[in-house]
Amino acid sequence: MMTSRNHIMEQVYTVEAGNFVLAGEASGQIKKVLKQLGVDSNIVRRVTVAAYEAEMNMVIHSVGGELILKVTPERITVTARDRGPGIPDIGLAMQEGYSTAPEIARELGFGAGMGLPNIKRCADSLNMQSKVGEGTILEAYFDIKAR
Numbered sequence: 001m002m003t004s005r006n007h008i009m010e011q012v013y014t015v016e017a018g019n020f021v022l023a024g025e026a027s028g029q030i031k032k033v034l035k036q037l038g039v040d041s042n043i044v045r046r047v048t049v050a051a052y053e054a055e056m057n058m059v060i061h062s063v064g065g066e067l068i069l070k071v072t073p074e075r076i077t078v079t080a081r082d083r084g085p086g087i088p089d090i091g092l093a094m095q096e097g098y099s100t101a102p103e104i105a106r107e108l109g110f111g112a113g114m115g116l117p118n119i120k121r122c123a124d125s126l127n128m129q130s131k132v133g134e135g136t137i138l139e140a141y142f143d144i145k146a147r
Helices: 025-036 041-061 103-107 115-122
Strands: 002-005 008-015 065-071 075-082 125-131 135-143
Touching: 008 025, 008 041, 025 041, 025 065, 041 065, 041 075, 041 115, 041 135, 115 125, 115 135
Parallel strands: none
Antiparallel strands: 002 008, 008 065, 065 075, 075 135, 125 135
16 A cells, blocks of 8 residues: 655555565565655665564564555655564663574574664664564654755
8 A cells, every 4th residue: 555645655564474485575665665766775775674674573573564664755764563472671672683583583594683783773763662462663764864
């Protein structure tokens, strides 16, 4: 679904838990949309990396959710919203190398504990809320005019 009004574009992608075959599709579509909109290639790269990491975190750790791209003339926002299980300790989860990834993810080369730190590194700002049993909302912001 894509909506546009007053120079605001929003697109929502469904992310399926455990589906490593489709993993990366949403972030790939986000990259394509941003290129079509003429966004600076450095910003496209940072947004795509953050979106991919968020998407993979949902595939590996959640029971599913959605990745939302919102573009305004000033800012790009990538929101990852899942339906659980939630993160008990966000501070710990933000530490490089900390991982709760299952063996199947590790066997496929994922789960090194760099997802959230990479998102933080790529974004101009990051907001994250999580409640165990309910889910997690991660919002990564990228200023179009900055840098």
